[in-house]
Amino acid sequence: MRVPGTLRAATLGVLLGLLALRPAVASNWPGVLARARGQHVYFDAWGGSERFNAYIAWVSRQVATCCDVTLREVPLEDTAQAVTQVIAEKAAGQNRNGTIDLIWINGPNFYALRRRGLLYGPFAQRLPNDRLVSRGDREVRYDFTVPVDGYESPWRTAQLVFIYDSAYVKHVPLDIRAFPAWVRRHPGRFTFPQVQNFLGVAFLEQALYALAPDPAVLQRPVTPAAFAAASAPLWRWFAKLQPYLWRHGREYPASGPAERQLLEDGEIDLMPSFNPASAAAEVAAGRLPKSVRTVVLTGGTLGNASFVAIPYNAPHKAGAMVVANFLLSPAAQARAGEIRALGGPTVLDLAKLTEAQRARFRAQASDPWMPPPAALRHVLPEPHPTWAVRLAAAWERRYTP
């Protein structure tokens, strides 16, 4: 957990004036590699998943060997803490010696830093492996409708799916509108993470998308009038859902992994997840029973990409770029795609790879715990980040006793 953002502001901001942003220019890649040698890169990332931590540990061994870069993961309870930190450092005038070199980021957190001009870039195009990225995918170019413009580099994609335990339930709702009827038949067997968590708000946004009279408004910044009109059907729908949720909709799990524990414990039968391969990975690790299955809603579900970004005041930008580039390498992408690592689809365009590189991306369609590949094709674009903030606040006002 990261703290007192604003306090550093309070103190240093007064002491030091705000220095002008210095555009750091990296002219060529060999120069970046040379500067990166011996650098310690502090990588702020959500640390609640042991699988992710293990993957980053692998990455840090690789970049240490190949490029003499020491990667230090700074595990966060919530990525927002890194955002607060950078904002605070900016206010405190700490424009050169920030504490963060690289952040695992997307959506509202990216928007918060980007609109304040607190990200270094554009740097993504300078990474040699960037040319391998699948440019056709909308979610690689727009992060929650906000143009990426080279201020962050993609490394994974994610899509909302639902995991259920087929030992207890045979049919699960494949449409947001079918959820109230399902929970009435299975009281207490479904829930979603609390709205302070990205997965919790993503589930509500999925419902908003399905129920709003005109989903197109979600692609523009939210206004009070647009929110009132778009969310009215959502509240009616939620009123039918809430009484039959786990704990009668009074309490919610803290995060996706916390909800995974509930599914393993048998307290619930159905949960949302943002990684299509997470069920397969958890089964492989023995943390979910073999009876779980993964489904996607019929109209498609929200999808996005995970990125890494470099704060404007990162002291080790070259090292951070080396890590970002390594995350895009076929080797790192293939490794991440392995179900025992992270699972989930790559951001690379396989057509741009050599035959030998392609062979490492084994098809995992036959895996019974993966969703059918065809179901994953239909990706809905994430709403503008302002919607998530407004939606979470409105939910808190209505449903916090």
Add this chain to the structure above:
Amino acid sequence: MTNGEALAAQLPPAPDRRRSHGWLRYAPWATVALFLVPIGAGVLGTALPAFGWLPGLQRRHWTLAPWRALWAQPGIGTAIGLTLTSGLSATILAVALVFGCCAHLAQRPPGRMVRGLMGPILAAPHAAMAIGVAFLLAPSGWIVRLLSPWLTGWHQPPDIATVQDPYGIALTVGLVVKEIPYLLLMSLSALGQVPVQRQLQAAAALGYGRTNAWLKLVLPQIYAQLRLPIYAVLAYALSVVDMALILGPGNPPTLSVLALRWFSSPHVRLYFPAAAAALLQLGIVVASIAVWRAGEVLIGRLARRWIARGARHSVLGALAALARGLVGGLTLLGAASLLALAVWSVAAGWRFPDLLPQRCSAAVWRQQAGTLLWPLSTTLLVAAAASAVALLLVLACLEQEQRSGIQVRSRALWLLYVPLLVPQIAFLFGTQVLFTLLRLDGTLLAVIWSHLLFVLPYVFLSLADPWRALDPRYARTALALGASPGRVFLRIKLPLLLRPVLVAAAIGVAVSVDQYLPTIFAGAGRVVTLTTEAVTLASGGDRRVTGVFAVVQSVLPLAGYGLAVLVPRFTRGTWPARSGS
């Protein structure tokens, strides 16, 4: 009391100002400054933004807007109510149970089993304990599994909120489990200074039962000594963060968790209600202590009449027996929680209603071995450094006290308790300002300093009594033989008191390992210890990895205590033998 102590009590203290080293005279002041300055600066740094003063964000006018924003936050009333009910009821329960247990046991020490189990519970960090208790109490947890399906008929866990319940009952139980051993330890040490046996015999001759006599005769004598530890428990229970995150409800959570949530939100405007909430938390603690104090006076008055009436209640004996049983039960619950974590760390598949995992595997331990190394070494380094500094300061203070003949009075003892009484959330944010000004934030030094605030009081409290109880004739004899005070300290006092010194150091290590919020604030998230890692992982909900961390986290302090007990045994040959005590 040995003869020597009796004699020493009658003699006036021997001032030795002439020989006292110059620098030693400043030891108490340096000690107080080292931990009061960060706390003072911290409270100020929290209080100013609570009234709109935060120049870094261009807010420079006094306003009550942060408080209006605080009241406008959804669920704030519920959160305050939850904080009060869980904190107060946990403290009242723990104190009542410990007094009842002591009354039932009277002069005898608690049973071997209870004592054996209390060590690990005392040593285990709060966060680890909470994770274990959560698994035990959950509707899919060990207790329900023990009874299912043969008794309950449940093949699936029931949808009952037995943890993270909206009333904070699970949080209260977790706090009581964790605080009972501490209060019991404090009571036993206070009881050591009262001639309990003689008084109980006298009371028995007058026809009072054991429990009656203990409550009417012994308790009033030891309560004054227990007052500060009880206030510390009360302050802690009202403002705890890590246990509340794990055992308490989330919608809304307790006030301190809400404050933390807003402090670490990307919406800078939430900083102001967060500061107001942190200040309110301080107010709640101060008011609760004041109410408790008023309760002491009131109960004291009523009790005096009750004692004077001379009634011999038999119901008290039954109540005390019940308390003793509950203490035993809660101790078992605590021990089972720690055991559950150990089992989870090797569990492969473990579903409801299986009592034990289907398969065991060391996979998680193997995976984590590498990951553990870094936080483990940081934890050890910080704990060793903080304890060493604390030990040096405390020894310097005690030595100065003996050489100058000025005893620390009970009012000065309050100063030591300040870090334990002021809620962490109310000053750690402000302390961060100080560290930022000193350009120390995010460094190991800042973390060590912030740990020192909490390590020092415990080290002082554990070392002061044995140090003062040392027969002063040893030192005087050595001085009379021409040894310098420094030599007396090194060659006579330290070797004689090696064991209490090492125990104090071990307590310091345990306290340091337990610190969650101070590490996070002072370390700016960069300094990762076992406890911060365990709480972060607990937020991820993976009980297996959490189990690995919790086991290592609990073993560390235990290893410290073990060393503290073993080392003096091996060195006995080389140093003078210890006297009685």
